[in-house]
Amino acid sequence: MEQKPPGYTSASNADDLTCQQATALLVEYVNDTLAPETMRAFQEHVRDCADCLAYLRTYRATIRALGTVRYEDIPAALQERLLSFLQTRLTRVPQSFPDGRDPG
Ligand SMILES: [Zn+2]
Numbered sequence: 122m123e124q125k126p127p128g129y130t131s132a133s134n135a136d137d138l139t140c141q142q143a144t145a146l147l148v149e150y151v152n153d154t155l156a157p158e159t160m161r162a163f164q165e166h167v168r169d170c171a172d173c174l175a176y177l178r179t180y181r182a183t184i185r186a187l188g189t190v191r192y193e194d195i196p197a198a199l200q201e202r203l204l205s206f207l208q209t210r211l212t213r214v215p216q217s218f219p220d221g222r223d224p225g
Pocket of ligand 1: 139140141143166170172173174
C-alpha cells in the first residue's frame with residue numbers, strides 16, 4: 122500500500138503574476154524595493170516569460186545608460202517607448218476566441 126506523507130504536495134504557487142503585474146513590479150524590482158515574496162514571484166515570472174525578461178533587460182540597459190535607477194528620471198519619451206514595446210508584445214498574445222459570431 123502506498124501512502125504519501127502528509128504535507129508532501131507538488132509545488133504549486135498561487136502567486137502567479139500576469140505580465141501586466143510583472144511590468145508594474147519591474148520598476149520596484151530594479152530599485153530593489155520589492156518584498157522578498159513579491160520579488161520571488163517576479164523572478165519566477167520573468168524566468169518563464171521571455172517578453173517580460175526582454176522588457177527587464179531593456180529597462181536595465183536603459184538605466185545603465187542613463188546612470189539612474191529612478192523611473193521618474195527616465196525621459197517620458199523613453200518611458201512611452203518601453204511601454205509600447207511591451208504593449209505590442211502583450212496585444213500580440215494569441216487569443217483563443219472561437220472564430221464565429223453568435224447570430225443572436
Ligand atoms: Zn510576462
